Amino acid sequence: MIKDTKITLIFVIGAFLSFFLDGTITQIFNLQFDNTFLMVPYLTIMWFVMAVIFLKDYDVKIMIWSFVFGYVYDSYYIGIIGIFLFIIPLIVFLTRYLLKVVNPFFFSSILIFFIDITVVMSISYCLDRLSKIASISGSPFLVFVLWPTLIFNILIYAIMYFPIQKLYNFFKIEWEN
Amino acid sequence: MKKFFSTKRLFIIILIIIISVGLIGGSTFIRKNKSTPLFIQQFGNDVVAFTSKIVVVPTRGISNFVKSTGNLLNTYKENDHLKKQTDKLTATQVKDEAIQDENKKLREQLNLTKTLTSYNQINATVVSRTPSAWQRQLIIDKGQNDGIKKNMAVVVNKGLVGKIIEVNRNNSKVQLITDNNPDSDKFAVQTSNKGKTVNGLISGTSSSSGKLVMGSTTTKTSLKNGNKVITSGLGGITPKGLYVGEIYSSSKDSSGLPSKIYIRPAANMNDIDVVTVVSKNE
Numbered sequence: 540m541i542k543d544t545k546i547t548l549i550f551v552i553g554a555f556l557s558f559f560l561d562g563t564i565t566q567i568f569n570l571q572f573d574n575t576f577l578m579v580p581y582l583t584i585m586w587f588v589m590a591v592i593f594l595k596d597y598d599v600k601i602m603i604w605s606f607v608f609g610y611v612y613d614s615y616y617i618g619i620i621g622i623f624l625f626i627i628p629l630i631v632f633l634t635r636y637l638l639k640v641v642n643p644f645f646f647s648s649i650l651i652f653f654i655d656i657t658v659v660m661s662i663s664y665c666l667d668r669l670s671k672i673a674s675i676s677g678s679p680f681l682v683f684v685l686w687p688t689l690i691f692n693i694l695i696y697a698i699m700y701f702p703i704q705k706l707y708n709f710f711k712i713e714w715e716n
Numbered sequence: 717m718k719k720f721f722s723t724k725r726l727f728i729i730i731l732i733i734i735i736s737v738g739l740i741g742g743s744t745f746i747r748k749n750k751s752t753p754l755f756i757q758q759f760g761n762d763v764v765a766f767t768s769k770i771v772v773v774p775t776r777g778i779s780n781f782v783k784s785t786g787n788l789l790n791t792y793k794e795n796d797h798l799k800k801q802t803d804k805l806t807a808t809q810v811k812d813e814a815i816q817d818e819n820k821k822l823r824e825q826l827n828l829t830k831t832l833t834s835y836n837q838i839n840a841t842v843v844s845r846t847p848s849a850w851q852r853q854l855i856i857d858k859g860q861n862d863g864i865k866k867n868m869a870v871v872v873n874k875g876l877v878g879k880i881i882e883v884n885r886n887n888s889k890v891q892l893i894t895d896n897n898p899d900s901d902k903f904a905v906q907t908s909n910k911g912k913t914v915n916g917l918i919s920g921t922s923s924s925s926g927k928l929v930m931g932s933t934t935t936k937t938s939l940k941n942g943n944k945v946i947t948s949g950l951g952g953i954t955p956k957g958l959y960v961g962e963i964y965s966s967s968k969d970s971s972g973l974p975s976k977i978y979i980r981p982a983a984n985m986n987d988i989d990v991v992t993v994v995s996k997n998e
Contacts, residue, residue: 555767556770556771559767559768559770559771559772559844560771560775561847562768562843562844562845562846562847562855563768563771563772563775563776563844564847565844565845565846565847566842566843566844566845566854567775567776567779568779569986569987571986577849579847579848579849580847581847610760611760611764614753614757614760614761614764615760615761615764615765615844615855616844616846616847616848616853616855617846617848617851617853618743618747618753618853618881618882618889619740619743619744619747620739620740620742620743620757621735621736621737621738621739621740621742621743622736622740624736624739625732625735625736663848666736666740667848667850667851669737669740670740670741670744671744671897671898671899672850672851672897673849673850673851674850674896674897674898674920675849675850675896680849684849684850688849
């Protein structure tokens with residue numbers, strides 16, 4: 540484990556940016572096709588998954604930050620605390636577990652991200668049904684929300700994978716020199 | 717798999733589920749019954765809302781640029797159309813002023829200073845929107861400090877869009893009328909056909925067509941498509957006369973009552989930049 544405050548700083552700033560972009564993208568770009576197909580950006584989740592993959596050997600305390608951002612996400616966006624507060628740490632845990640089984644190359648990490656987003660959406664759907672936030676039933680959720688969201692997020696993941704890898708590598712090398 | 721669910725891990729998982737359900741229940745209760753969230757939550761939201769400007773301002777700049785370029789292409793056509801409307805508008809405006817003046821005098825004579833239709837306005841900008849498929853919520857940049865209170869109605873220039881559900885110091889959350897939350901308070905609306913008024917509640921959205929559904933109606937008055945629907949001012953919080961939309965279709969159930977009336981909302985719920993929070997004069 541390598542301790543590096545610069546990498547931690549970049550991780551936290553990036554997490555904040557992706558957190559705000561989640562809301563701004565939903566607000567500015569109308570991510571709804573034909574009034575039926577809905578896409579939800581999960582950039583915060585993407586940032587955490589990538590951090591787990593790229594900062595495997597670094598001591599960044601991603602787990603603790605995931606609780607912080609989970610709380611902020613619930614409080615600022617949803618208004619009910621207890622949903623993303625546990626989903627984001629669960630994703631960090633799940634991704635770490637999957638990394639023991641799979642080697643994180645580009646395509647295999649897309650598969651990891653695919654599983655993560657499916658877990659996020661399913662759990663948040665169940666909890667939202669429980670707290671009466673969501674009122675759509677199971678099959679419309681699968682057809683009109685889950686699939687478009689998966690496609691949208693995986694596209695963004697595929698686009699952002701190499702730039703973010705470069706970003707981390709850039710600061711890693713600088714530190715070694 | 718046997719290793720994955722060890723006793724310690726199972727214990728932690730169950731503990732987390734219990735805490736999660738407890739927190740959800742607690743915060744749902746607070747949100748429903750208290751006018752403002754807990755101090756810690758409020759403080760956190762205020763800090764986050766303030767920091768969000770770093771991202772929101774540049775993104776809005778770019779989006780405005782794209783939008784205005786798009787608008788430029790339509791300008792000629794729109795100008796032609798608008799010229800025709802302006803003539804009509806001036807006539808209506810003059811008439812409106814005269815009527816308002818008359819109304820005011822009549823009210824004074826009757827000692828009726830506050831009626832259902834009078835209200836105050838607070839303008840606000842939309843900062844963010846909840847990234848969720850079923851939660852239709854906006855976050856606006858005005859809060860307690862600007863006099864916003866829970867349950868106030870929110871309109872854009874075309875019509876009603878929602879109501880305030882959470883108030884922090886410098887930001888608040890708006891729940892759109894298209895949100896299908898069965899727990900939230902409903903808007904009392906009315907429409908009329910040939911002088912007969914039909915009262916009802918907006919009970920949600922039909923998921924297939926995106927139209928609002930007006931339920932809880934009690935009359936047999938037949939309604940025509942295209943009739944205007946406005947808030948009725950019943951219930952005491954929303955002022956009377958806020959435009960909601962027009963009737964798209966109404967279906968009768970077997971007993972002859974118009975069971976469900978579908979309303980085409982006047983405001984575009986997916987493209988809201990600036991809103992006006994409306995509070996009743998007190």
